[in-house]
Amino acid sequence: MDKKILRNISYGVYVVSTKYDNKDAGCIINTLTQITSENPLISISLNKNNYTSELLKKANKFIVAIISEDIDPNIISTFGFTTSKDVDKFANFSYEEVDGIKVLNKGICGYIVCEVKDIVDANTHEVIIAKVIDTKKYNENKEMTYRYYHEVIKGSAPKNAPTYEEKEEKKEEQVGKKKYVCDICGYEYLTDGELPDDFVCPLCGADKSHFKEA
């Protein structure tokens, strides 16, 4: 089986958020699909270990914010590489509350309010099927695709993402270059030489000490 073909599947990039028992949670996902158009249903795939998943199943309700290309990359590193169990992910970003659930409102095209209808077990993940109960469009900004996230933002996906890949093959532009990887957010930096001392991760703001040669 050539798993490389799976990289040709297209996705968007989203923030799923929820609230239960006065606790907020949210995480980045790429696995949203619209399933039906009349009385629309959508599905998302969530890792069983994600705190967002734990709260979402209790709340039975969540919001998906559609990320646009102009998003602050710190939002992706915070929501995609830390856990709401330990961190108040919304603390440093602009948001509003919709039916008590926090939803980001900068770097976002709009949002979809969802009610859980069904949960399907999928080994490490669960597929959440949900009814769309409300929507809001903020602007006409271009939505971010998963390809844009990889190729322009130069981000990677952590282990809990369904599309995580153990080891990527060297792409043409990487040949002969050194690759440094941020141990916080997975950002990859290619260079002919060494990392400068004042180097700061453009994705999460970590300093040079967090970069390891890969």
Ligand SMILES: Cc1cc2nc3c(=O)[nH]c(=O)nc-3n(C[C@H](O)[C@H](O)[C@H](O)COP(=O)(O)O)c2cc1C
């Ligand atoms: C680009 C990207 C895509 C991701 N896609 C998913 C996904 O579809 N499903 C999922 O469960 N986790 C996905 N993740 C991982 C979660 O966002 C991550 O595990 C997060 O830290 C979970 O936070 P929580 O514990 O607060 O829920 C993705 C992360 C990134 C950066």
